[in-house]
Every structure is written in C-alpha cells, then in structure tokens.
Amino acid sequence: MGKAIGIDLGTTMSATAIVDAMGRPQMIANREGKTLTPSAVLVRGAERVVGERAKRAAIAKPHNVFQFIKRRMCDPDFVFIDEDERQHRPEELSALILKKLKQDAEQALGTEVTEAVITVPAYFADLERNRTRQAGEIAGLKVLDIINEPTAAALAYGLGKGEADKNIFVYDLGGGTFDVTIMNVIGPEALRVLTSGGDRFLGGGDFDADLSAYFVRQFESKHGVDLKKVGDLKTDQAFCDAAELAKIDLSADSQVDVSLSAAGKVLDLTLERRDFEKLIKHHIEKTKDLSEEALAAAKLGWRDIDRVLLVGGSTRIPMVREMLQQLTGKTPEVGINPDEMVALGAAIYAANLSGVTVRNAKGQALKQVSLRNVTAHALGVITLDHEHKDVNSTIIEKDTEIPTEKTRGGYTTADDNQTSVRLQVIQGEDLEPAECIKVGEAVLEGIPALPKGEPKIEVTLGYDSSGIVRLHAKELGSGREIRSELQCPALMSKRQIQQSAERVDALKVS
Template identity: 40%
Template sequence: MIIGIDLGTTFSAVAYVDKDGIPAIIPNREGERTSPSVILFEQSVPVVGSRAKDEALNDPLNVVQFVKRQIGNTSYSFLNEAGETYSPEELSAIILKRLKQDAEDHLGFPIHHAVITVPAYFDDVQRKATKDAGKIAGLNVVKILNEPTAAALAYGISQQSEDQDVMVFDLGGGTFDVTIMSISNQEIIIKATGGDRNLGGFDFDNKIIEYVHNQFLQTHQIDLYDDPIALQQLREMAEECKKSLSIYPESSFMLSSQGKTLRVALTRDMFVEMIRPLLNRTSIVMRNVLQDSGMEWADLEKILLVGGSTRIPAIREWIQEASGIVPSDELHPDEVVALGAAIQADLLNEKQSRMMLRPAVVDVNSHSLGIISLDPQHREQNSIILPRNTPIPAKKSDVFITMDDRQDNVSIVVTEGEDEDPNYVRVIGQSTIQLDRPPKGYEIRVTLSYDADGIVHINAQDERTGKDMGEFMIDRKSNLSEPAIVDKTKRFTDLTIN
C-alpha cells in the first residue's frame, strides 16, 4: 500500500484509500486526526505531536517547531540540551517516521511507500530535501505532490461534476500558494501557480507577538526575547488569541515575565490592522497567478479554501473583496491535502487501485529554470530555458558556446527564478563538463528538465556532432549528499519515537 502524507508546518496528517475506494484519514495513536508538527527531545528520545506541543512551555530549549520553514536550509540546525544536532531533513524525518508508525499501527501491516505533499511554490532544493527526509524515515517517496493539486484531486473525486475553472487558495501554518486549474472527471490541468514560502499562520501569530512584546517593554522595561519560557508562552497565547478572534470580536489574556504581569486585550479590528501587510501580500500573489493563467475573476467558478489559516474571517473577506466571489468552505482545510495525497497514491498503484474515477493530473513548474551564461561583454546573466508554469514533466534545451580557445571544461550553474540578473535568482547547484580543449565557439546543447516531482535534471550534447554527453549530476550545495543520506537512514532505522 502507498499512503498519502501532508507534512505540514504546524500540523501533519496521513491518509489512505480503504477497501471501498474511499479516502480516509488515519488517526494517530492518541486518536487525533492530525498531529502537531512539533518535536520534543526527552532525554534524547524524540516525542512527536500533542504531548510535545504541550511540553513546549515547560521545556522550550528541547522543543522544535515550524521545521518545514527550514527545509532545504543548510545554515539551520537544531541543538538540543543533550548536545545533539539535527538538520531540517532529520527533523522532518522524525515527524514522517512517527506518521509512518501510526499508519502501521492502525492498518496492521508495514508501510514502505508514500506520496508526500509540498507547497506548489517549493523549489527544487526544498522538494529534494523533502524526498530525502522521507528516505531517512524509511519511506520510498514515490511522488512529491503539490498541495493545491492534492486538494483538487480530493475535490474533483468528491464532486464528480462538470468542468470547472477554480482557484485553490492554500494558506497554512507557514506557507501560502495560489493555484488556478481546470477540473473535470477526466483530468486536472494546472494553469498557473504562485506563492510565498514565508507566509502563513506563523506570521499572523508573530504580529500579535510583536504587539505584546512592545507593550510589555513599554510597561515593564522587560524584553520578552530574553525570557525563552515567557516567549514560548506568548507564542501559545498568540495562537489561541488568533483562533478566538476568528469567533469572537475581542480576546484577552495575561502574560507574566520576571515577576511582572500584563493583561493584553485585542479586538478583531486591531488584529486585522496588524495583519493588513500580510493580506496585501496574498492579494499580489492572487493577481499575478490570475494574470499568468490568462483568466479574469469572472472566469472562475469557485475559490476553494485550503489550510487552517483560511479560518480567519479577514482572509475570507479579503478574498471576496478582491474577486467578487464568496470563497467556498466545502473542503476540510486541515484534512483535504492528506486525502488528496492518498488518492494520488492509490492512482499510482494501478493494479490494486480502488478508485472508480481516475483523473489524469497535468501539473506545472512554479519557478523558471535556467543557467548562468556570459553576454558578449563577458558579464554573467541568467538565461531562462524552461519558463515557469510549463506543464511537467518537461524538458527544453538551448545552445551555448565557449568563450575561450582550448577550454578544458565548462561549469554549468543551474538556477531557479525569473530575473536575468544572477543576484536575484536561486542557484540550485552546478555540474562540470570536461572538454577536449576545442577552439573558441564550441557549441554545447544544454537540456534542463523537470521530472514529475518537480526535481531538476541536466543533460548535454556536442551540438556539431550530436554526441550525447549524458546526464550530469548536479552538485546541490543546499541538499544532503547521497553518502550523508545513507548514513542518516541507517542511524534512523532503530530510532524510537514516542
């Protein structure tokens, strides 16, 4: 069996397709349908889920949260009080292994394969890091699936309706995506996608935290950032305050630090004013994706809400004001992505699939793919080869020439981004092609491709002779090396997770 996993910033979920062909959430060992993506190191033994989240107040130095925000970031590591250091891939693997174990306990047999979802706006580095985390956790990740596409699969299977053009507005705990797609019983075609990998409920909480921090500093001359326990308490209270303001017009709480106490009262209007800059960022993304799709608001039948942060009333009001469309809340914002991942997993298992409908999925790349080249003045420029929103899997090539006589190698630097200036794009990695010291102007055809998971590959050939130089390994500086992945996988094989 292949399970579907929604590896979330604040909550994660796992699902499967049952014997009747119905996608279903797998509850964790506590009976909960979602698990907080929080890890507590208790005497070096990782604890994942609600107990870890509850202990964050008592033991903040041994608790790590919001790991998804750091995936693919080589400069980040978490050091617990036992002196153990964990990379984002290892931390993600701990969460994934706990989800795997919960699925095995519930289903009664071992699980080896999974579809794992990621934000549509994740780049190659983050996708590769997610796949590596799955491998470290003991899973064969058969597919990396975009979260809005997963939601669309769950929606399309449940509706079995006429063709619809819909926007998926996916605002979770740490990331934000907007995707426009055409959905029918036969296929789901992604037309355009965009997003902000650093926008989510975490940032809404931070606005409350900033406000309270300033109030505490002005009232008591105490900097809460110097008190990790008070700061963790404030983060928990800020999250609860945000949720309360989604229901009630006003919320209040008490916060203490160094013997001083402050009562904080917030109204919904105050909160909306705090988050207005964040709301503006969602508007920019929506407009850009709509423009990229070649559509107008009037062309959309629905706007589907995905992710827990869409429960904030201001988000729904903001969407309606911008689009003139009342956003739909027929999907379960916390579960639909995992359910869609389970559907995709079942569809991949062609011989044993229980799904009556088998829609084809045509996804797109969320970032343009290119390489660094030199202009006639020998200045570096980013040459885009595969534009964003190209249906994937996809490949495209361009011809480049050597600039000097008797070059013995060419360095191909692969980029993701939309700008011609190399300073404003992300370097994925590089590969070196050895040459037989040809004369200046030697032509090399470079082919870049995205596979179905949105991961990049590179090929080259001698343009004059047509000789294939083969696929070149990309030295990804921001990802783990293969030996490191193998070593970490072995280390995690017998890891106990509570």
C-alpha cells in the first residue's frame, strides 16, 4: 500500500512531509536535497522542468517559465501561454508541481506515494479548492482532503499539549498570499476555526516587485536609461531575482550591497533595511488591517488571544514580527521553521485519515484531531432588487461552521406566467454578483403559470464536510422541487481530468 503524505502547495515554494514509522512528522527532501521546491514550471519540448532549475531559467526563458500559478486558480478563464502560443491551464501546471513532489517523495521514501492531504489558504473559495483537488488527481494522487494552511500549521505546533479553551491567532505571510485565521483549541484533540481572511495577491513576491521597481528608478536616475522602453523581460527577471535575494539578506542584516546591470551599464548600490521597510510598509499595514478585521469577525479582543503563530517565509522579516508584537501584545511563536510547518501539519492530518499513529516528542501516541471548520465565504443566490438589478442574496453567512444547511424563503418569479426559475449560486460577501465567484446553477421547472410574485419559492443551500455545495429549491404551492450537487462551470469535467492526467503522465517531469 502506498504512503500518504502532506503537501503544502505554495505560491512560490512547495513542500512535502510524512509521519514516519516511529510516528514522527518529518519533512521530505527533494532530489536536490532541499525541503523546499520552488513552484515554478519550465516548458521545454516534451519535458517539464519543475523547481529550482525552472526558477533559474526564468531569466533566459521568461516566456516559458510559469510562476505564481496558485494566484490564478481563482480566475475561471485564465490560461498561461508559452512562446509557441500553447495554452496551459493553472490546474494542469499545478499538477506538474505535484507530480514532481510525488516523484521526489517516492525516491526519498523508497516506496510508492498514492495519497495526500493538500493545503490551501483558508479564504480560498469553492473554485480554487476544487481546482486544487483536480490538480492532485491529474498528478496521480488520491486526495484525502483539502485543508486550510493555518489549520495545518496549528497541528504542526501541537495540539497535544493538554491545552483547552485557548484562542490561537495564525498569521500566514508567504511568497504570494496572506492568510489570517483565528481558531479555538477546544481540547487536546479538538480544534474549531472561528474566522479567516486574507488576500490572494499579497506576499513576499509583492515585496520583491516593489524593491525591483525601486532598483529600476535608481538605475534610470543614474544612467538616464528608460528601462520600460527597453522592454527586456530578461532584465525584469534579473532585477526581481536581485530584489528577492536582497529581501532575504535584509532579514538577517541591516544593509546589503546590490549590483545590477542592464543596457550595457552597471549600478552598484547599498540598500538599508529601513529603506526596504519604507517600500513595503503599505503591505504590512494591509496585513495589520486584515488581522484586526478577523479579530472583530471573531468577536474577540487581543487580550483574548493566547498564542500568535507565524507561518510563511515572509514572517522572517523583522518589521513583520515587530508589528505583530505591538499589535497583539504577545511575542509570536517561532519554534518551527515557518516554511515547513504547513507541510508537517498536513502530514499529521494525512496520518490521521489513513490510520497511522502520530506520536509526540516523548513517544506518546496522540489521538486523532477533530477539526471543526467554517465557511470561508458567504453562499447565496442571484436575485433582483426593486430596481430589477441583480443582487447577491446571502443564505449561508461567512464563518458558518460546516457541514451546514440553511433555508431562505421569500423568492418568487419576476414575470407573469413564468414557469421556470434559473438559480445561480454564488460565493462571496459583496452585494454585487460580479464581485463574487459563481459556484454553479440549476433550473427549477414546472412552476404554475401565475401572476409575477405569487409563486412562493424556498431555496436551501448546504456545504458538506468536503466543501461540496448542494442546492434544494421548492415551489411551495405546487410542490415542484429540484435537488442538485453543484459544480462550478469553470472546473474540468471527469473526461477533461482524465485527458489532462494522460498528458501529464506522458510528460517527462524533472
């Protein structure tokens, strides 16, 4: 029987972990001997290069290297296009990263890997979660579950400490996304999420972009060269790489020396940490605002928070830790490598699901953890207001514990003698449907031909424990009803998944 692993499928870096034969969570090194694999894919003929070599190739092959794939999982229409005009769906590129992780884990463990728990940001919507699940299937994995990154992090920090009724604040600032979650430790083996929030377009990559733009301004000021007119993607990538290295160095040092070249000219400069902090301050302030919004949503004050956990490589930035210390009044915990804890937590959960015993540092067996999660977004249907404009009619509120089912009445027809109603289910808090994500739709037919407004329709929406959305609608007078398990139209069909899996299986992934 194959092994079950935990996978942190990150925006910029991915990682895998497993609970070993002794019951201990352990990171799995890739073929390069590292625990972190860059989430980058290089398209090279019939071969796909994933990881460090792909990331390094971004300067030489900017049109054939795809990064920040995770950020595009929310866009139903987005495709990556390579230099030969070939299109690549985000879930298939994610599957290539997962295939690389699977292959490396099999080599390290000396056995087949067949199952996995994959993590996602807590605020990911139905589309992103299901696309992630489909990516796992395309990569040849049985996806045991999709769990939230902060929840996985809390598992890695350890719930078997005898704690009860403790509130944990998880601040997750990675390379491409920001995630904040507040959860309550009910007991040593029980965890309840209270609320979550975040921004899928906020992370270390944005710090790199701001710093790279600063380098461009300094270069142009010294040499009088307009790098935008040069339009060289290789130069853009080189400046971004230099920015990333400078950012990393400034977490340990107060200044760093940088050398840049473009258009036949060179710029050497010394970057002070305080200058870098000025550039990224607005990003850090946004994470602060989102943290306070989450606290308010959980109906707590900072005095009610017992532990502050840091997740993600960008939390190494001193400015981030100082901000959190001042904001929460507590010293953030840094006992585990922030880049690794999500994968470790996912491995613990994978072990729970596959019947493998997990042990603490003293060798004591831990009971399976019970996770009680909440909806990341509100769920509702599109209806008409008094001005006949489309509006979002919420049925299930954000942060409702799942599984759940809620019913709302008061719906009716918009026209005389209307015998059918199209029910469009959307996910999101905004009143404007265009600002929400479409989950799916169904049609209730056979409604009696009556004057508009007379039919009485009830709509029930529900989430199961896997986050699958179900719809039940009923016209009360006639008893006509419809039941449907919804699937977002942007998701791949079973046939498309199979075809994609065959393509990925035929490709050499290194």
